[in-house]
Amino acid sequence: MLFPTNPITTARLTLRPVNEHDAPALFPLYADAEAMRFWSRPPFTALSEAEQLVQRGVEGWEQQQSMMWVVEAEGVVAGTISLFSLSEQNRRAEIGYMLARPFWQQGIMSEALTAIIALAFGPMDLNRLEADIDPDNVASARLLQRLGFAHEGHLPQRWIVDGRVTDSDLYGLLKAHWCSEQAARSGCRQQ
Numbered sequence: 001m002l003f004p005t006n007p008i009t010t011a012r013l014t015l016r017p018v019n020e021h022d023a024p025a026l027f028p029l030y031a032d033a034e035a036m037r038f039w040s041r042p043p044f045t046a047l048s049e050a051e052q053l054v055q056r057g058v059e060g061w062e063q064q065q066s067m068m069w070v071v072e073a074e075g076v077v078a079g080t081i082s083l084f085s086l087s088e089q090n091r092r093a094e095i096g097y098m099l100a101r102p103f104w105q106q107g108i109m110s111e112a113l114t115a116i117i118a119l120a121f122g123p124m125d126l127n128r129l130e131a132d133i134d135p136d137n138v139a140s141a142r143l144l145q146r147l148g149f150a151h152e153g154h155l156p157q158r159w160i161v162d163g164r165v166t167d168s169d170l171y172g173l174l175k176a177h178w179c180s181e182q183a184a185r186s187g188c189r190q191q
């Protein structure tokens with residue numbers, strides 16, 4: 001599977017692979033209880049947790065197991081996007097994303113994910129992307145729907161975070177669907 005490490009630029013953003021210097025800038029994002037409300041683990045309380053996150057991200061690139069990009073807006077670290085649970089045989093991956101609160105509701109994650117999806121279905125030639133979200137995460141559900149993801153299932157009591165039991169809504173996006181919706185998009189060729 002292709003692991004393209006070149007930075008990706010969009011109209012307003014730069015997406016680049018995470019590096020070992022990113023922990024201090026990423027810590028406040030993952031320490032924000034509001035942003036972490038629907039995450040699969042509690043908010044960070046120590047910088048070391050951000051250092052571990054970054055280390056796993058760097059190792060993911062090195063070992064070609066996962067891909068974690070830092071989203072920069074006007075040179076400021078605004079968020080992250082990850083592709084993980086990559087399956088080369090099945091040409092699929094799971095997607096995760098986090099945006100700092102000051103950047104919410106400006107179309108930034110839509111713009112960033114559009115670029116990552118184009119990469120995934122274009123040069124990486126994946127066939128399917130998946131997302132697992134908390135059914136109460138209205139922003140995340142709306143974002144996925146806007147991008148063309150379909151609601152494919154509901155798994156009760158899938159997560160227990162700080163003693164709180166939550167369900168999962170599973171979303172999926174097929175390359176064929178993305179391409180039919182985005183026929184003019186470069187790099188989106190049917191196999």
Ligand SMILES: CC(C)(COP(=O)(O)OP(=O)(O)OC[C@H]1O[C@@H](n2cnc3c(N)ncnc32)[C@H](O)[C@@H]1OP(=O)(O)O)[C@@H](O)C(=O)NCCC(=O)NCCS
Binds near residue numbers: 034039100105142146
């Ligand atoms: C989910 C998240 C990434 C959305 O990013 P964003 O840049 O604000 O999203 P966008 O501005 O691109 O908006 C995408 C769509 O979601 C809608 N939306 C965004 N935030 C919303 C909110 N709080 N309530 C309702 N709708 C919302 C937008 O209106 C837009 O819909 P539209 O196309 O119909 O207008 C951001 O809220 C976030 O990082 N949250 C915390 C982390 C998180 O929950 N990650 C997902 C875990 S699965």
